[in-house]
Amino acid sequence: MLKDKNVAIIFTASILGGHELMSVAHIKKFVKKGFSISCYLPSDNQKLIDLLNATGIDYELHHVHHKRMEIIHSFFNPLHLIKSSLLLKKISLSHDYMVIIQGDIELGAGFLNSGRLLGVGNRVVSYIPYAHSFETMGSRLAKVKDFLARFTYKSCSNYVTICNQFRHELKAKNKTADVRVLRNFVAKPVRKDIRGIGYEFVTDPARVKILMAGRVFFRQKGQDILLEALRGINTNVDLTVIGDGPDLDEMKNNANRLGSNIRVEFLGWKSNVWDFAYDVDFIVIPSSYEGVPLIMLEALKRKVPVIAPARDGMLDYLSKDSLYFIDDGESEVDKLREKIKLFIVERVD
Incomplete structure (x- = not known):
């Protein structure tokens, strides 16, 4: 054309x-x-x-x-x-x-x-x-x-x-x-950045490490949903947040009210998210609406597990193992929490 x-x-x-x-x-x-x-x-x-x-x-x-x-x-x-x-x-x-x-x-x-x-x-x-x-x-x-x-x-x-x-x-x-x-695409990572091929990932049985990257904008990206979901997790969790946006200050305030077992680190905007993702157990994309998230495509290329809701472009790329399904009237917070708990159990099996 x-x-x-x-x-x-x-x-x-x-x-x-x-x-x-x-x-x-x-x-x-x-x-x-x-x-x-x-x-x-x-x-x-x-x-x-x-x-x-x-x-x-x-x-x-x-x-x-x-x-x-x-x-x-x-x-x-x-x-x-x-x-x-x-x-x-x-x-x-x-x-x-x-x-x-x-x-x-x-x-x-x-x-x-x-x-x-x-x-x-x-x-x-x-x-x-x-x-x-x-x-x-x-x-x-x-x-x-x-x-x-x-x-x-x-x-x-x-x-x-x-x-x-x-x-x-x-x-x-x-x-x-x-x-x-015109499909979204991401560059193929170098071999050393691919989990299980370029490096071996060993989970820490004492702590779960999660990455959340993207614009901090609750209405779309759902960082507030993720924090609420973590509130019901008893395991020790390290959450790394990469990005900035209009809801960053509120997210920091909400994070301070979580239990002592949840540690949240805010790194701000970074040009290369994956420099900080070698040791994470999985990434979470809790968006209320999306297109085809680049962070998801990049994670798939690097063989880093993803948790995301079953909607929009996520349906085209993620398996059922990665998706959490939300029916009318169900709580997104509860469904995400259930999925995180399942991942935590499965990662050490």
């Missing part, structure tokens, strides 16, 4: 998350294959700017910044819509396609709506990891956002997503759209 075309990649988020990292990884591969790609980065995303500087990818900065309630701004804030339209129109003059990097339908919604208004919607491509409703994501004003999202999904006729489950969901939201799957 995009081979032999001039392609603009427009990043929209103010953070550097898994979807942005995956986008950069794909860009590097496509550039090596000879694709003509130009990148446009929000001027307020310093981590993304630093990443592209480190990887040698050329870019220009733009000033269409993410706003709270952005999907509402994309319909009712003329200034935001004008800024989105002016940038998209400028880029469209020299590019055949404009790919909008959307962590969800809200991020960059102004570009999708602008594409329709400018008459270039057939040249706008949304690269989006999932199509969860705002109600599922626990967003403020979810009903309003979900109503507006119905129109935003229809403003774009070309989607790229990350697994078949989300392809079906996008087709349900826009039956006429062309939806393609």
Whole structure:
């Protein structure tokens, strides 16, 4: 679809998350294959700017910044819509396609709506990891956002997503759209980093070591669920937390109220999580919603066990041994605690 075309990649988020990292990884591969790609980065995303500087990818900065309630701004804030339209129109003059990097339908919604208004919607491509409703994501004003999202999904006729489950969901939201799957990938680790091949892992019978890595954002990533689940564990546990985010301080406060058998270490944001994972028993991904988490793919490559809920992209990659299933009315905390206890028993058998 995009081979032999001039392609603009427009990043929209103010953070550097898994979807942005995956986008950069794909860009590097496509550039090596000879694709003509130009990148446009929000001027307020310093981590993304630093990443592209480190990887040698050329870019220009733009000033269409993410706003709270952005999907509402994309319909009712003329200034935001004008800024989105002016940038998209400028880029469209020299590019055949404009790919909008959307962590969800809200991020960059102004570009999708602008594409329709400018008459270039057939040249706008949304690269989006999932199509969860705002109600599922626990967003403020979810009903309003979900109503507006119905129109935003229809403003774009070309989607790229990350697994078949989300392809079906996008087709349900826009039956006429062309939806393609571009799977997430991670680099193959060097042999010395693969458990059981490059090094031998020996569990400590006196302590369980758990890794939780990712943006500290309770509403999506569920670190609060993990801490509550650990509250009911009697075994000695060392939990290592890698990442930062809006709920970091609250997580630290919650951790201080755990029993003396639970020790939590906060390492902040790290560029290479796996430098700190050689001796962990397993990693936990307690997310309330996800796409296809890169941390999960990396763990699988390294043969590090994973615990995660049976939803979203986890269903495509993890076996039943790794998943905990939650029926309507059941407690996520209780189901995660049960799974952790099972792992603790099985690791020493």
